[in-house]
Amino acid sequence: MSAPLDLSYSPEVAEATKPIYDRVKGVIPEVEWPFHAPLVAAINRLKKERNAVILAHNYQAPEIFHTVADIVGDSLLLARKAAETDADVIVLAGVHFMAETAKILSPEKTVLMPAMDAGCSLADSITAADVRLLRERYPGVPIATYVNTSAAVKAESDVCITSGNAVEVINSLPGDEVLCIPDEYLAKWVATQTTKKVIAWKGHCEVHERFTGEQLKAYRTQFKGDITIIAHPECPPDVLAEADFVGSTAKMQDYVEGQQPKRVLLITECSMADNLAATNPAVEFVRPCNLCPHMRRITLSNILESLQTMQPQVHVDPAIAGRARQAVERMLEVGKK
Structure with missing residues (x-):
């Protein structure tokens, strides 16, 4: 048995x-750094030993996002980078469906999921059996499935989408109708951006569905209109109607970095505001803090324990993985075109 790591500061x-720490001192208090630093140092050392990369979603806490992650971004970027990396080991700092997607695209790699119970309310809102019933009910209608779903659901679908490419992918499909599942609010937003008839499923993100249009109006009143509101399309329609800009987490980031608004209200998981604040010091972020549990x-x-033990590993049934891979790769091909 190997000797325990020295995690003293x-x-x-x-x-x-x-x-x-100099990169993150604006968002991580100095008093906290002695607790994080030994873990950060040990993780970065082990990554080299294991030929591992850490993929971190935009909603990860700053002490992960800015200090140990090698690739950061929204679910679309992480899906692409998972397929491209030449590392032997992928550590997914996100939720379970993202780790499954990484394994689907890189079956020969070891994919580690530090917390196997890191799930997703959207992924839990629909099953493979549900998709098969939808196909029976709407014969011939293409099924575009959000990446926020299990591998089994992806395997029953024609193509995957993310919030960043949903409109582009759906417009590429044949016919005048499309099933856009499982996020109802994303589907309703897509319907405003395309001429196709969009059929939705009543799945919701437990973080985004808690925001309301009345909250946004109250913030505008509080700041006398001197605020830019940016919302994720998983939010309810009344929220999107009040927003100045609607987009995926990647497009939110691009907007902030490109426009540099004086004061921003990000209507999404609040860790993203912390992560953007670290690299956009001139922007004031107002934080209505809905955290993803x-x-x-x-x-x-x-993350450190996972790299030490090389567990827990994510596995996907090869029969499911092959069909799910087709749906994900069809999505990625649209982006390449």
């Missing part, structure tokens, strides 16, 4: 991690 650890299950501690 030694002068050596402090010196080695100082450049990392599943994203919070990923920690520096369990």
Whole structure:
């Protein structure tokens, strides 16, 4: 048995991690860094030993997103990078469906999921049996399935979508109708951006569905209109109607970095505001803090443990993975075109 790691905040650890802390000191209090730094140093060392990369979603906490992650972004970017990486090991700092997608696209790689119970309310809202029933009910209608779903659901679908490419992918499909599942609000938003008839499923994100249009109006009143509101399309329609800009997490980031608005209200999981604040110091972020409980299950501690033990590993039944891979690859091909 290997000796336990020394996770003390030694002068050596402090010196080695100082450049990392300098990047995040605006969002991680100095008093917290001695607790994070030994874990950060150990994780970054183990990554090299294992030839591992950490993929972190935009909703991860800053101490993960900015200090140990090698690739960061929304679910579309993570899906693409999972397919491209030449690492032997992928550690997914996100939720379970993202780890499944990484394994589907890189079956020969070891995919680690530090917290196997990091799920998703959207993924839980629909099953493969539900999709088969939808196909019976709407014969011939293409099924475009959000990546926020299980591998089994993807395997029953024609193509996958993300919030960043949903309109583009759906417009590429044949016919005048499309099933856009499982997020009802994303489907309703897509329907405003396309001439196709969009058929929805009543799945919702437990984070985004808690926002209301009345909340946004109250913020505008509070700041006398001097605020830019950016919303994710998983939010209810009354929220999107009040927003100045609607887009995926990647497009939200592009908007903030490109426009540099004076004051921003990001209507999405609130860790994203922390992560953007670290790299956009001139922008004031107002934080209505709806946290994703599943994203919070990923920690520096369990990332380190996962790299130490090479567990838990994500496996997908090859029969399901092959069909799911087709749906994901069809989505990625649309982006390439």
